[in-house]
Amino acid sequence: MRFTIAREKLQEGLSAVTAAVPTKTTLPVLANILLETTDKGIRLSGTDLDIAVSTEVLADVETQGSITIPAKKLAEIARELPSAPVKMSSAGEQKVTLECGRSRFKLLGLPRDEFPSFPTVRFNESWRVRSGDLQKLIGHTAFAASTEESRPILNGVLWELRPERMRMVATNGHRLSKMELPITSEGAPSGDLIVPPKALEQIRKLFPAEEDLEIARGDNHLAFRSPFTSVFTRLIEGPYPNYEQVIPKDNDRVALADKNVLAQSLRRMSIIASDQTHRIRLAFNAGMLKLGVQTPDLGEAQDEVPINYEGDPLEIGFNANYLIEILRYMPTDEVRLTFKAAERAATIEPEGWKDDARYLGLVMPLKLID
């Protein structure tokens, strides 16, 4: 194998795949990336077995071949090289020579056949989605997924693809976030996919917003591809819990509040809230929200936030962190909160959002004590 590549191209390729290379692994070859020559250049691939990324960059190929080399070292070298053509060649299976200007490196690789093969996904039945739309959905929902191992299904983000819309939902069983966008599909099938948030996060960062992505489903994998880059991820097996059923439709107490004022007050209160449960108390009264927190062994605090509220007085407890977090993702300055009763789900939505997306946050209360 022998090829010449612009240092910038090499770096571009490396930055796409190194995010998929695990920092710690019991399988040594996973710390390497796979380099293969193609018609137009070279293909770089990396994987941690959950996610696999593969990208193609332009290069001058002299002789065909493939090799795996340590990802981290190669990335460090590429970063320090002068801006000049980089010549790489491998003699035999395990030794790579890299030359750039007057610098010369010899790196030890591992045989190509030790590198795991990527899942095969056929793109004959695929969805087309604009990367920017996907970024928006991921950015507003993935945070709400569970990080606990107790219910693996909740560790994933539900991605519903329908002919006229797509939607993402994530929940940890205590709070939920849901966002939906209209799309124009070209006769693609409907699909419900449960995707690990880590993979979604990589996809969000990897593809430029204006790029169109093609998405196809394999046996238990999902593939994303742009003209040069593909990402594969494991899917979590469903079914996802019936979240529609638990999103309240009859919440009749509505409060409008300034997002920043509310969030600041919540953050102040959470200083005194317990580190463990973050419990705070909200009392909604006409025109005024009273916040209170009381933590044994620590102290108590109260605060008041003017709001727009007309319903009957309501006292309800929450994990302050859940509220603070969902407010952080709200796209508007003003938010709409709805309630039914102290033990029922509360919803938070953007108010006056001029966007074709629909966004909803839901938080289950914490029981209050007197």
Add this chain to the structure above:
Amino acid sequence: MHQIAILASAVVDQIAAGEVVERPASVVKELVENALDADARFIEIVIEDGGRSRIRVADDGFGMRREDALLAMRRHATSKIRDASDLVGVSSFGFRGEALPAIASVSEMEIETSANGGGGTLVRAEGGEIIEVRDAARRTGTTVTVSRLFYNSPSRQRFLRSARSEWRAIADLIASTAILRRSVRVLVSHEGREVMNLPAAPSVRARVAALWGAQFADRLVDVDDVRGEVHVTGLVERPSDVGTAARRIHVVVNGRAIRDGGMVRAAEAAYRSTIPAGTRPSVLLDITVPADAVDVNVHPAKVEVRFRDRWLVERAVESAVRRALGSPRSAASIGVPAFWAVPKIAFSPVDVEVLQGPEDASPLLGGSVTAVDIVMPERNREEAIPVPPLRQLRHTYIMFEREDGVVFIDQHSAHERVLYERFMHALEHGDAASQRLLFPLTLHVGPQEGDAFEEHREMFERLGYEIEGFGGHTLLVQSVPAPHPRFDAERCLRESLDALTGSRLPGTASRHEKLAATVACKAAIKAGDSMSDGEMRSLFSALARTVLPAHDVHGRSTVVHLPWDEIERRFGRR
């Protein structure tokens, strides 16, 4: 001053009658107490045949003049009190004038005594009859020899146990007296061999070390606490050591060694949840109460007392012992000086008024003024706890450096302790945080788990489990406790029910403890879980705020200290 007078009969009546001399150990007790009452600095005790053939107690106290020595043999002759009012708060061991005549009546007794050095008296009696009185040369002090105990009372003699078991009772008695008066030198020989040589000791700990070995003394932590008018000092066994050596019990009230199961139980109650069920700690307690709060004159051998308010004293004992165990010194056998007790920062109540700047003004609602009101309670536990840099090892231990060495915290044990106390609080006050679930959990359980649930249903509710629609072994869980962000409510409930099957405990208190310990164990972060810096810090301060930070609910140490000394020794720097 020390002349003996016959007590008026009214006084006699107030003095508990009864058997003084039960067995050789009671003779030793009376003689040693007399020596101590005579201000002895040195007591030599000689025992033969478990005290059955001979008991000799020699002291260097102030001795007796001849007429006093003769009078001492008569009933109710005492130099220690004069009338009934002296009985309140009596500080000498003896006050009845009963011991010597009682002993003399069942043995052959010889008293050799001198009150002024040189010229002294020897009195010999058989079965209480004085048979000889003569001059004897002796240094100031008294030697009482009791031979052939119960020689004239075959029925009593039959009740005597083997020499060995009588000797053991004597040894216990001497030990307890030696602890009581640690400034007195005590020399004991049994069957002609010296068995105890206890020099005057500067501390109870030193005396304990002389009695039972330095290793035993090392197992003990100091108790010293005042609660109201009750002062409790002493030594109690470190929970991690309990059950690994012979148990010693020693209770002193106002300078008198007594038997008092109540006080021992109160001390044991303080160990609750730190030692495995069924094991019992060694406890040496010295309790001081106002003289009028205790009646010492309720038992013929003076080994029991009556408290005016027993409950008060027991609570004082419990809290003193709990405090002692709570000090990290009680944690590890390598000794952990109080690392939580870092300089206390007084946290005075703060009232903060925050006026929000214009950038916070809500466009919708007009500018807002927000009043924040932070009031710290006047409770005593809110000092800010400085947290040192922490490091997790093997996803199991949290380590940090301190001036005197390196300290390791077992993350699971520590968290278990924190949760246990929180759950106990929740069970008693019903203030657990209970997180409502978006998707109720449906749990199918076996019949035994179902029964265990029914049995503990109300307590589970207090912990924060809201469970509905129970029927046919299906639990529908609507709300769950939220003790920490990683809490796995379903697994915790399942495992707790499993652990509780078949357990039927009597009292509510112990049921609470059992449940809290079970759930805490299941709910706590596990060994092998990686913890963020924030999580470690918050566990550290939460642990420091617990009542018993140094031990988990199974009595294992939560904290181990490795002193620099030890590290340096291993590196050969010392």
